[in-house]
Amino acid sequence: EVQLLESGGGLVQPGGSLRLSCTASGFTFSSYGLSWVRQAPGKGLEWVSAISAGGGATYYTDSVKGRFTISRDNSKSTVFLQMNSLRAEDTAVYSCAKVVGGGWPYYFDFWGQGTLVTVSS
Amino acid sequence: DIQMTQSPSSLSASVGDRVTITCRASQGISNSLAWYQQKSGKVPKLLIYAASTLQSGVPSRFSGSGSGTDFTLTISSLQPEDVATYYCQKYNSAPFTFGPGTKVDIK
Numbered sequence: 001e002v003q004l005l006e007s008g009g010g011l012v013q014p015g016g017s018l019r020l021s022c023t024a025s026g027f028t029f030s031s032y033g034l035s036w037v038r039q040a041p042g043k044g045l046e047w048v049s050a051i052s053a054g055g056g057a058t059y060y061t062d063s064v065k066g067r068f069t070i071s072r073d074n075s076k077s078t079v080f081l082q083m084n085s086l087r088a089e090d091t092a093v094y095s096c097a098k099v100v101g102g103g104w105p106y107y108f109d110f111w112g113q114g115t116l117v118t119v120s121s
Numbered sequence: 122d123i124q125m126t127q128s129p130s131s132l133s134a135s136v137g138d139r140v141t142i143t144c145r146a147s148q149g150i151s152n153s154l155a156w157y158q159q160k161s162g163k164v165p166k167l168l169i170y171a172a173s174t175l176q177s178g179v180p181s182r183f184s185g186s187g188s189g190t191d192f193t194l195t196i197s198s199l200q201p202e203d204v205a206t207y208y209c210q211k212y213n214s215a216p217f218t219f220g221p222g223t224k225v226d227i228k
Binding site: 035037045046050059062095097100106108111 | 157159165208212215216218220
């Protein structure tokens with residue numbers, strides 16, 4: 001059974017940093033791309049970032065470029081999202097999602113429950 | 122970047138009705154489109170990929186069509202368990218943008 005478990009969320013002040021983690025099980029982690037998707041309270045889905053199976057290709061939505069960094073440790077079946085210079089508009093539940101293959105096409109067949117990030121003073 | 126729109130933003134229909142949701146891309150994306158269903162408090166579920174291919178295990182009352190800029194998701198006979206918000210997502214190239222969603226409920 002595929003499982004994705006996110007952690008690392010919390011309350012942070014504007015301008016602060018957080019590092020999210022997503023630990024996977026139930027599939028060959030190193031063979032699949034992973035992505036982060038966020039959902040602000042009461043709002044729709046927003047794609048944030050993606051990384052290919054080997055980590056050689058990374059992608060970001062414009063609003064987080066230069067502030068967020070996605071990475072992965074295939075030996076630990078974990079994908080990370082380093083978030084710096086956080087803003088109030090980054091407040092959301094952040095979920096990781098498994099890509100259907102090792103890279104393109106980047107659509108998603110399994111999702112984690114998410115971790116809440118709140119940016120507020 | 123390519124923008125994704127959906128219409129309507131919400132709809133209410135009776136059990137057994139045929140329901141159609143439209144997704145439009147601001148530029149052509151070939152058939153690189155997926156549809157997801159998100160029930161309240163739940164994670165999204167992949168319904169359709171490549172615009173018209175049904176994901177394994179998804180009921181056959183769901184279907185997708187379209188190519189280029191205009192796409193549709195159709196529920197042939199709405200069931201109570203279909204109450205959810207439906208999102209389209211483009212994946213031809215980054216950013217892999219979602220549409221704003223269409224909320225479906227029962228009249």
